[in-house]
Amino acid sequence: xxxxxxxxxxxxxxxxxxxxxxxxxxxxxxxxxxxxxxxxxxxxxxxxxxxxxxxxxxxxxxxxxxxxxxxxxxxxxxxxxxxxxxxxxxxxxxxxxxxxxxxxxxxxxxxxxxxxxxxxxxxxxxxxxxxxxxxxxxxxxxxxxxxxxxxxxxxxxxxxxxxxxxxxxxxxxxxxxxxxxxxxxxxxxxxx
Ligand SMILES: Cc1cc2nc3c(=O)[nH]c(=O)nc-3n(C[C@H](O)[C@H](O)[C@H](O)COP(=O)(O)O)c2cc1C
Numbered sequence: 478x479x480x481x482x483x484x485x486x487x488x489x490x491x492x493x494x495x496x497x498x499x500x501x502x503x504x505x506x507x508x509x510x511x512x513x514x515x516x517x518x519x520x521x522x523x524x525x526x527x528x529x530x531x532x533x534x535x536x537x538x539x540x541x542x543x544x545x546x547x548x549x550x551x552x553x554x555x556x557x558x559x560x561x562x563x564x565x566x567x568x569x570x571x572x573x574x575x576x577x578x579x580x581x582x583x584x585x586x587x588x589x590x591x592x593x594x595x596x597x598x599x600x601x602x603x604x605x606x607x608x609x610x611x612x613x614x615x616x617x618x619x620x621x622x623x624x625x626x627x628x629x630x631x632x633x634x635x636x637x638x639x640x641x642x643x644x645x646x647x648x649x650x651x652x653x654x655x656x657x658x659x660x661x662x663x664x665x666x667x668x669x
Contacts, residue, residue, distance in 0.1 A: 541587075
């Protein structure tokens with residue numbers, strides 16, 4: 478009798494422990510899994526690789542799909558030339574043609590959108606992406622990398638290009654981040 482009661486007690490304790498482990502795992506998981514059945518996409522443009530590094534970190538922490546925005550016509554490789562071209566493109570609200578479209582965009586509920594800062598706002602290629610895709614009803618979570626000036630008007634400009642989307646708090650990273658960027662991303666994802 479005593480042995481039987483002991484086995485029941487042990488079974489109950491084991492169940493309780495596995496329950497605690499299960500629920501702890503659920504709450505520790507970042508944005509991607511917190512959204513359970515929801516599908517998440519990380520979309521980014523990157524000219525010199527910094528935003529790509531951050532996009533891949535977000536992708537690996539969320540388990541989301543990844544999509545790189547690429548222009549049909551590549552930007553010049555020289556720094557001064559690209560800076561000058563970008564200045565003119567901003568002044569004329571130019572939006573470059575993009576190489577590919579996201580397949581099945583309608584399947585995604587949440588879209589992380591990443592951009593380098595070009596002349597105090599998002600890069601023109603990201604404007605092209607937002608203007609040629611219908612993201613209404615979706616949640617957009619912006620992120621940017623910058624060269625010291627912060628993300629300036631990038632996030633508020635994104636909202637103008639996707640007025641019917643729900644925006645969440647964006648992530649701002651200097652260049653390609655540093656040794657604590659992974660933890661910063663984890664904290665940010667949990668806060669969303
Ligand atoms: C054309 C151009 C314009 C830029 N304008 C800004 C700016 O206004 N403010 C800023 O802080 N950094 C600016 N930068 C620096 C980039 O935002 C920064 O290096 C960013 O991390 C680059 O990301 P990427 O490597 O993904 O292209 C500019 C860079 C380029 C090439």
